[in-house]
Each structure stands twice: as C-alpha cells, then as structure tokens.
Amino acid sequence: MPTATKPIRIVVAKVGLDGHDRGVKVVARALRDAGYEVIYTGLRQTPEMVVDAALQEDAQVIGLSIHSGAHMTLFPAVVDELKRRQATDIVVFGGGIIPDDDIAALKKRGVAEIFTPGTPLQEIVDWLRQRFPERAAT
Amino acid sequence: MKVRARDPKEVWQEEFESASVREDGLETSTISGVPLQPLYTSDDRPERAEEFPGQYPYTRGIHPSGYRGRLWTMRQFSGFATAEETNRRYTYLLANGQTGLSVAFDMPTLMGQDSDAPTSRGEVGHCGVAIDSLADMETLFDGIPLGEITTSMTINSPAAILLCMYIAVGEKQGVPASRLGGTLQNDILKEFIAQKEFIFPPAPSMRLVVDSIEYCAKEVPKWNTISISGYHIREAGSTAAQELAFTLADGMAYVDACIERGMHVDDFASRLSFFFDAHIDFFEEIAKFRAARRIWARWMRERYGARQERSWKLRFHTQTAGVSLTAQQPELNIARTAIEALAAVLGGTQSLHTNAMDEVLALPTDRAARIALRTQQLLAYETGVANTIDPLGGSYFIESLTDEMERQAETYFKRIEEIGGVIPAIEAGFFQKEIADAAFRYQQELEQKRRIMVGINDFTVDDEEPIEILRIDPRLESEQVVRVRDVRGKRDQAKVSNALNRMRKAAAGTDNLMPYILDAVRAYATEGEIMHALIEVFGTYTETAVV
Numbered sequence: 001m002p003t004a005t006k007p008i009r010i011v012v013a014k015v016g017l018d019g020h021d022r023g024v025k026v027v028a029r030a031l032r033d034a035g036y037e038v039i040y041t042g043l044r045q046t047p048e049m050v051v052d053a054a055l056q057e058d059a060q061v062i063g064l065s066i067h068s069g070a071h072m073t074l075f076p077a078v079v080d081e082l083k084r085r086q087a088t089d090i091v092v093f094g095g096g097i098i099p100d101d102d103i104a105a106l107k108k109r110g111v112a113e114i115f116t117p118g119t120p121l122q123e124i125v126d127w128l129r130q131r132f133p134e135r136a137a138t
Numbered sequence: 139m140k141v142r143a144r145d146p147k148e149v150w151q152e153e154f155e156s157a158s159v160r161e162d163g164l165e166t167s168t169i170s171g172v173p174l175q176p177l178y179t180s181d182d183r184p185e186r187a188e189e190f191p192g193q194y195p196y197t198r199g200i201h202p203s204g205y206r207g208r209l210w211t212m213r214q215f216s217g218f219a220t221a222e223e224t225n226r227r228y229t230y231l232l233a234n235g236q237t238g239l240s241v242a243f244d245m246p247t248l249m250g251q252d253s254d255a256p257t258s259r260g261e262v263g264h265c266g267v268a269i270d271s272l273a274d275m276e277t278l279f280d281g282i283p284l285g286e287i288t289t290s291m292t293i294n295s296p297a298a299i300l301l302c303m304y305i306a307v308g309e310k311q312g313v314p315a316s317r318l319g320g321t322l323q324n325d326i327l328k329e330f331i332a333q334k335e336f337i338f339p340p341a342p343s344m345r346l347v348v349d350s351i352e353y354c355a356k357e358v359p360k361w362n363t364i365s366i367s368g369y370h371i372r373e374a375g376s377t378a379a380q381e382l383a384f385t386l387a388d389g390m391a392y393v394d395a396c397i398e399r400g401m402h403v404d405d406f407a408s409r410l411s412f413f414f415d416a417h418i419d420f421f422e423e424i425a426k427f428r429a430a431r432r433i434w435a436r437w438m439r440e441r442y443g444a445r446q447e448r449s450w451k452l453r454f455h456t457q458t459a460g461v462s463l464t465a466q467q468p469e470l471n472i473a474r475t476a477i478e479a480l481a482a483v484l485g486g487t488q489s490l491h492t493n494a495m496d497e498v499l500a501l502p503t504d505r506a507a508r509i510a511l512r513t514q515q516l517l518a519y520e521t522g523v524a525n526t527i528d529p530l531g532g533s534y535f536i537e538s539l540t541d542e543m544e545r546q547a548e549t550y551f552k553r554i555e556e557i558g559g560v561i562p563a564i565e566a567g568f569f570q571k572e573i574a575d576a577a578f579r580y581q582q583e584l585e586q587k588r589r590i591m592v593g594i595n596d597f598t599v600d601d602e603e604p605i606e607i608l609r610i611d612p613r614l615e616s617e618q619v620v621r622v623r624d625v626r627g628k629r630d631q632a633k634v635s636n637a638l639n640r641m642r643k644a645a646a647g648t649d650n651l652m653p654y655i656l657d658a659v660r661a662y663a664t665e666g667e668i669m670h671a672l673i674e675v676f677g678t679y680t681e682t683a684v685v
Contacts, residue, residue, distance in 0.1 A: 017245035019334025022374045026581050028685045042683035068245045073260025117465045118594045
C-alpha cells in the first residue's frame with residue numbers, strides 16, 4: 001500500500017489593518033476546493049499572530065493578503081518572524097494591491113511569490129503544486 | 139378575402155427563434171445573475187400610474203427639475219500621506235473646479251489608533267491621510283473656508299471623533315456648527331457586513347451612531363449624519379440586488395434605533411443619505427438606483443409614518459466600481475469609469491466620485507485624478523445627458539428591471555426579518571456568507587470564461603508598459619509619529635485627562651456622548667486616546683470568520 005501523504009496545510013491570513021477580505025476568502029475557498037487544508041485566520045493579524053497560527057497548525061505554507069499598502073513592512077516582518085522562530089521551512093506567498101516594482105524587493109526579502117489582482121485562481125493552485133510536487137493535493 | 143395581419147410580436151418571436159445566436163458560452167444574465175430577455179416590450183411594462191420626478195415614490199428622481207436645476211456634486215474622494223500634503227491636493231482639486239471635498243483617511247485613523255501605535259507600522263498615510271488630533275485637522279483644512287464648502291468624511295467606528303474635530307476646526311475659523319455642511323459616513327452596520335472596520339461591539343457602535351444623529355439634529359442641522367453605504371457591500375462581492383437590499387435594511391435599522399431613542403422620524407430622516415456603487419452592468423445599475431428611491435419612499439411613508447416629503451426622499455452619492463478596474467491595461471479603466479459614471483447620472487445621483495485609472499495599483503497621481511474629474515465634467519457639459527430628467531424612464535426594459543430589483547430586495551427584507559433583524563443577521567454571518575458566495579460565484583464565472591473582463595481573461599497583452607504611480611515616502615510615517623508625540627507633549631495634560639474621564643463616565647451611562655467627545659477633541663486628546671477610553675467601557679468586537 002502506498003504511504004498516505006499528509007495534505008498540505010496552508011494558513012491564510014489578513015495582515016495589517018484593512019478589512020478587505022473578498023480576495024482572501026475567494027482564494028481560501030479555491031485552495032480548499034483544490035484539496036489543500038486551509039486555515040483562515042481572519043482579519044488584522046500581526047506577523048507574530050500569523051507565525052503562531054502556522055506553527056500551531058503545523059502549516060507548510062502561509063498565504064498573506066493585504067490591500068492597505070503596508071505590504072513592504074508587513075510581508076517581510078512575517079518572514080523575519082519565521083526566521084526568529086527558526087521556521088524558515090514554511091513558505092510565504094502573498095497577494096493584494098502590490099505594485100510590480102515592489103514584487104522583486106519582496107522576493108529578495110524572502111517572500112516566495114506574489115499574486116496581483118486579476119490572477120486566475122488556477123495559477124495559484126498550479127504554483128503550489130509545482131512547489132510541493134511530492135505532496136500534490138488531490 | 140382579407141388576410142388578418144399577424145401580430146408583429148409573434149412574427150418577431152418566430153424570427154428571433156429561427157435566427158442564429160452567438161455560441162460563445164457567455165452569460166446573458168446581468169453581472170448579478172438576473173436573467174434577461176432578448177427583448178422587452180409593452181407587455182413587460184409594469185402597470186402603474188405615470189410617475190413624475192419630484193413626486194412620490196420618486197422613481198424618476200427626487201427633484202422636479204432633475205439636473206436642469208442643479209448638476210450633481212463632483213466629489214472626488216482623496217487623501218494621502220500627511221495633512222499638509224492632502225491640504226495641497228484639496229487646494230488643487232478646488233482650483234480645478236471640484237465642488238466638494240471628500241476625505242480619505244489612512245488605516246490607523248479608520249481603526250481609531252494613533253500613528254505611533256505599534257500596529258500602525260507601515261500603514262501611516264498609505265491609503266488616506268493620517269489624522270491623530272485636532273492639530274492635524276487644522277492643517278488639513280488650512281485656508282479652506284468651511285462655511286463655503288461641504289465636506290464628506292469617510293470614517294465609521296471613530297466617526298463621532300472626526301466630526302467633533304471638524305466642528306472644532308470650524309470654531310477656530312469662526313464658522314458655527316449650524317453653518318457646517320457635509321456628510322459623515324458613520325455607517326457601522328456595513329462595517330460588520332462588508333468593510334470590516336469595526337472596533338466596538340454592535341450595541342455601543344449603534345449608540346454612537348444614534349448619539350451623533352441626535353446631536354446633529356439640534357446642533358449641526360445641515361450635516362448629513364450618516365451615509366448608509368452599499369458601496370463596500372458591492373465591492374466585497376455582492377450582487378446589485380444584495381447591495382440594494384442590505385443597504386436599505388441597514389437604513390431601516392438606523393431609523394428603528396433613532397425611533398427607539400425617542401426621536402420622531404421627521405426630525406432626522408431627511409439627514410440620512412445613501413452611498414451606492416456604480417458597477418459595470420449599465421442597465422442593472424440604473425434600475426438599482428431607481429428602485430432604491432422607490433423602496434425607501436414607500437417604507438418611510440408607509441412603515442415609519444413619516445409625514446414630511448423630505449423624509450421620503452432617498453438622496454445618494456455614487457462611486458464607480460473599484461472592483462471593476464484592472465491592473466492590466468489600466469488605461470481601459472478610464473472607459474470603464476466613464477460608463478459607470480454615466481449609469482450613476484442616468485440613475486439620478488446627487489454626487490459622484492469617479493475612480494482614477496491607477497487606483498487599482500495605488501492612490502491616484504495628480505494626472506490620473508484630473509482625468510477622473512474631467513470624465514465627470516465631460517458627462518455634465520459635453521454629452522447632453524443632464525438635459526433631460528430620467529431619460530430612461532418608460533423604457534420597457536428599465537422599468538421592468540427596476541421592478542425586478544425591488545422584488546429581489548423585498549425578498550431579502552423578509553429573510554432578514556425572519557432572522558430577527560440586521561444585527562442578529564450580522565451575528566449569524568448571514569450577510570457575510572451571501573456576499574462571499576456571490577463573490578466566489580463571479581470569480582468562477584471568470585475562470586470558466588462565462589464572463590469576460592477585458593485584459594484579464596481575454597484580450598490580454600504580453601508586454602505592458604508600466605504606468606507611473608504615486609509613492610508614499612516612508613519618511614512621512616516617522617514625521618507623523620514625531621508630530622503626534624509633539625502634540626501630546628505640548629498640551630494641557632490635566633485638561634485632557636479630565637475630559638477623557640468625564641467622557642468615560644458618560645460612556646458608562648446613557649448621556650449623549652458628542653459633547654464629551656468634543657471637549658476631549660478641543661483639549662487635543664488624540665484619536666487613539668479617545669478610542670482607547672471608549673474601548674475600556676465598550677469593549678471590542680471580533681467576528682467569526684466565514685470562508
């Protein structure tokens with residue numbers, strides 16, 4: 001019998017102060033429908049809260065959403081918090097209103113991928129499958 | 139023998155059915171999913187007496203003179219960085235023919251915290267202007283005579299504080315509160331439903347709203363105390379009918395709360411205003427605006443027994459749909475916005491904000507903001523659409539769709555009532571679920587190409603020229619932090635503590651809080667300090683997130 005692989009767990013979080021949760025909810029549903037285990041934290045999570053949730057939930061991935069323009073501060077803060085807690089194996093990706101020019105800088109700071117408005121949901125799912133081929137979701 | 143002429147409608151029906159139709163798999167319903175006939179005829183026209191603008195139930199508009207009497211107010215929502223920077227933008231917009239101001243606050247201000255709070259890090263001045271105390275508000279309106287303009291302020295949980303700051307700036311300019319005109323968004327219910335900038339639990343939140351309505355009815359009579367907003371509900375993903383129904387249901391909840399306070403409906407109803415989205419589905423939006431007026435008039439007259447005509451009239455502001463804009467080929471947003479703005483005008487809006495093409499990427503540049511304003515001027519002065527009142531009135535299609543919007547809204551009112559009202563429905567996650575479902579449905583329609591967004595899932599280009607966007611200098615945040623600390627250092631500390639203590643005591647009782655908040659504001663208590671004192675009494679609210 002093949003070893004049953006554990007499904008990938010993704011903590012999806014809204015960091016920062018804005019309450020625009022349309023995008024994060026749509027993405028959370030799509031990832032769940034694609035077979036991932038999705039934990040949605042709700043609004044106004046600090047970087048510390050997000051990392052706490054990821055560790056508690058034994059997540060492999062953190063998906064961040066922001067629409068307030070604070071991504072250059074808060075996305076790297078999540079990556080730094082992961083470093084501080086020695087959990088750099090957790091992959092961080094993000095989305096929201098993020099200008100192209102900021103994407104390279106965020107990737108340099110350790111954010112694995114950024115999805116901007118208009119991204120098809122399938123593209124996010126495909127990216128995760130490529131990133132975790134050994135444990136592809138069903 | 140005479141051949142009987144065939145019914146032309148039957149002929150058309152046959153011809154239509156035998157004609158070839160496009161097979162592109164695209165939906166033929168409205169963007170909200172309302173099924174549409176290919177043709178509307180006199181058979182679809184509802185049977186009712188002819189309606190006229192300025193007459194109950196105001197389907198055709200609240201003014202007998204429409205835009206012949208007065209054009210809509212061109213009110214561009216703006217604010218960024220510091221009060222000083224935003225003051226420069228306001229002066230620029232007023233010099234360019236804008237007729238009213240509309241303040242966008244940054245996230246810390248919207249969430250009732252000061253710029254130096256730990257969770258304000260990275261957020262200061264990003265999606266609006268940072269206001270910490272009366273000192274910032276004085277800078278924001280420096281050189282702008284508050285007695286001569288009207289100002290709209292988009293703020294909710296801390297709305298009472300910002301209104302008090304405005305009143306206090308007026309005092310300093312020598313303009314009495316009775317002469318101040320403008321609008322406070324102050325719509326906490328849609329925060330729980332859609333925009334999620336709530337702080338206090340629903341009950342004390344509603345008390346603050348009613349306090350401000352009650353206070354303004356006496357002291358600031360020209361002020362629109364609340365802007366009951368469908369915009370955020372729609373942007374969060376609702377359908378047009380949900381936007382209409384949830385917004386009007388919120389409106390009725392405010393009316394109920396004020397009546398419960400002991401106010402008479404005619405004492406406050408005419409100062410309730412509304413705020414809707416103008417989305418891209420042209421006719422559906424026009425029908426929505428027309429239906430909104432008719433439903434509100436009927437409920438105000440028949441259910442609430444309002445006797446004054448002005449209490450029956452639904453006045454509204456419109457903003458074009460941010461969610462309809464694309465980061466891809468952003469110039470297309472100018473065209474989208476123009477079409478949406480036209481729908482708002484044909485729907486009879488009282489004021490309008492047109493989005494700038496780059497708002498999907500960042501706050502607008504001066505150039506993009508000017509094009510957006512010019513789009514309204516073009517509609518008002520070049521196209522001729524303002525010359526005829528409710529030009530689509532009597533259209534078989536528009537009248538039928540207006541009725542359909544009304545029917546769907548009434549169905550929702552019944553469901554909300556069955557749950558026990560708006561607040562129980564919020565606590566049950568009813569609205570949130572309805573909106574999330576609609577948002578997901580629409581996203582799937584896009585993914586399956588049953589609907590097209592140009593530049594997103596069709597007609598894309600590979601190499602896009604990046605456009606210039608507005609950048610907020612990160613130094614502004616540290617400067618604002620210095621400024622608020624400076625204010626705290628220089629003021630009369632005892633006066634602040636006393637004002638905050640009196641306010642805290644009042645919050646624990648039943649007094650109207652407005653005079654207490656105004657005193658704290660005058661003493662230069664910061665927004666964060668005032669909110670914090672209120673949180674000590676009221677507590678905070680956390681929603682159960684539904685996905």
